[in-house]
Amino acid sequence: MSNVAPIHQRGHVAEQESAGTARVTEIRREADGVMGLVLTDPVGDRLPDWAPGAHIDLVLPDGTTRQYSLCGDRWDAHSYRVAVLREPSSRGGSAFVHDSLREGDLVGIGGPRNNFALVPAARYLFVAGGIGITPLLPMIAQAELLGADWNLLYGGRTRTSMAFLDELGRYGERVRVEPQDESGLLDLPAFLGEPREDTRIYACGPAPLLDALATAAACWPSSSVRTERFVARDRSDGGSDTSFELTLARSGRTIVVGRSETVLEAVAAAGVDVLSSCRQGTCGTCETTVLVGRPDHRDSILDDDDRQAGDCMFPCVSRAVPGDRLVLDL
Template sequence: MTEVVHAKQSRERANAGTARVAAIHTEADGVVSLVLTDPAGGRLPDWAPGAHIDLVLPNGCTRQYSLCGDRWDARSYRVGVLREPASRGGSAYVHETLREGELVGLGGPRNNFPLVPARRYLFVAGGIGITPLLPMIAQADLLEADWSLLYGGRTRKSMAFLDELARYGERVRIAPQDEVGLLDLPRFLGEPREDTKVYACGPGPLLDAIAVTTSGWPRQAVRTERFTARDRAAGVRDTSFELTLARSGRTVVVGPDQTVLEAVASTGVDVLSSCRQGTCGTCETTVLAGRPDHRDSILDDDEQQAGDCMFPCVSRALGDRLVLDL
C-alpha cells in the first residue's frame, strides 16, 4: 500500500541533458557510486529525497538510479550502482568499462517515492535499496523527526554506505543475513501509529514481507519502491486497439503481442524508457482519452483510477482506443 500522491506532483519531468562522471568510488563488494557533474560546471536540476535519474550510458543502455547524495549540493549528483549478476549491459558497463571524465546522458530527476511530512519514520532497506533512503534519513534528521533504520544485506561487506550511516548511532540497525538471518520486521515495525510513516526499498521478497507485516496499517502509512516488477495478474484485455498520438497526429494499431511503447516507436516517435517493466517511471505518458489497463508497479489504486497517465512499456487499453499526449 502506498501514500496517495498526485501523479503530476510525484513524477516531475525534466529535459534530458548531459553529465560528466566526476568520480567513481567503491562502496562495498559489488557496489560503486558515481559522482556526476555538469560538463560546464553549472547547476544541476534540484531534487528531493526519493528522486531518481535516468543515465544514458555510452553503450546505449538507459538505466534508472536513485539519487543518494546531498540534495543541497546543487553542482553534483551521486548514485549507487549494484553489479547485477544477470546484467543486461547497464551495471556491467558501469563496473567494467565506464571511466572518470566520460560523458553520460542524463534524464530527470523525477520522483515516484517522495518523502511526506511525519513526526516519526521507520525506514527499511534491503541491499542497494539503501540508496533512496539515504537522503530521506538526512532530511528526517535535519527536521529532528523521530526515525529508525533497519538495513539488511547478504553480508556486511556487500552493504554500501555503512560508514556514512555510522554517525547516526543506535538509530541505525545493521542486520547482515549471514550474521542474524532474515530481518525481524514485526519487531522493528511494531504496531501501527497515526504519526508514523514506513518507507522501504529493496528486493521483491522483502517488500512482499513488509506488505504482509503491515496489512493492518492505514493504507497511507506504508510506501515502498521496487527495483523489479511485482508479479502481475493477467491483464483485463489483450486484444488489438487503436492508439492515437495527439501531438504528432499519427494513429497506429497496437497488436495483442505488442507493447504500446513498441507501437509508438513504429511510428517514428521516440519515448525515453529504461526498465521496460513498469517500475522506473521513465516512460510515463499523459492519457488524453480512453481508459488505460494499468500493469505497472508504480501507481497506487487512486492514481490508476484517475486514468490520466500510464506507462506504455507494460500498460495497455481497456477499450478500443487510447489517445496519448505524444
C-alpha cells in the same frame, strides 16, 4: 532502476526530461560489489535540483541506459552521487560501470525525476535491503533536518556487502544493521509495531523483502506504505492480450494496438515520439495522460489511488482494459 526501480506514488519533483552530460569525477568502492559514482557538470555549472527519492537516467559510453537513485547531498548543487550494484544477471549496465568506466569519462544523464517522493510526516520507518539503501539516504537526511522521528532497519546478505555503513554510523541507535548471515531475515513485524496515523513507511529492496513487508504491514493504511522496487513487479496472469483502439487526441487519429505490441510501439509506428527509457514500467519516463477510457495498469510505479483515478498510464507496459478503448493526450 537498474538497481532501484520506482514503484509507488507519483508527484514528480524537479523533473527534467532532456538529457544532459556529466563527468565522472570520482569512483569509489562502497561495499563488496557496490561502486559509488560522483558526477559533475563538465564545465562546473549547477546540476538540476532534486529531492529525496529522485533518480536519474545514466547513459553510459557503450550506449546502455539505466536508472539509479540519487543518494548524495541534495543541497550540493554541483554534484550527484549514485551507487551501482554489480548484478550477476547484468544486461550490461552494472558490468560496464564496474569494469570499464573511469574517472574523467563523460556520461549522459536524464532527469532527475521522482516517483518515490518523501511526504511530510511526524515519524518515519525506513526499511532497506542491500542496494535499496540508496534512495533512503537522502530521506534520512531530510527527516533529520526537519526534526522528524525516524528509525532505519537495514538488511543485507553480509555486512561487507552493505554500502554506506560508515555514513549511517553517525545516527547511532536510530539505525539497526542486520546482515542475514548474522541475524537471519529481518523481523519486520517487530520493527513496524502497531499502526500509527503519524507514521509513514518507506522501503526499498528486493522483491522478497517488499513482499514480506506487504504482509507485515497489512493492517496499516495503504497510504502509509511506500515502496520502490529493483525490477518490475510480475503482473502476468496467464491470459492473452487483445487488440484495442487508441485515439491520439492532439491529431484526432485513431490507431489499433495489436495484441502483440505495446502502446509505446504502436504510437511510435504512427509517427508520435514518446520519451521512454526502461520500457519495463519502472522508471516513469513515459508517463502519459489518459483522457478517456480505463487503463489496464501493469507498471510498478502507481499506487492504488492512482490506479483507481485512471488519469495516467505508462504506455511501455500498460494497455486498455479488455473491451475498452483509450484516448491519450498525445
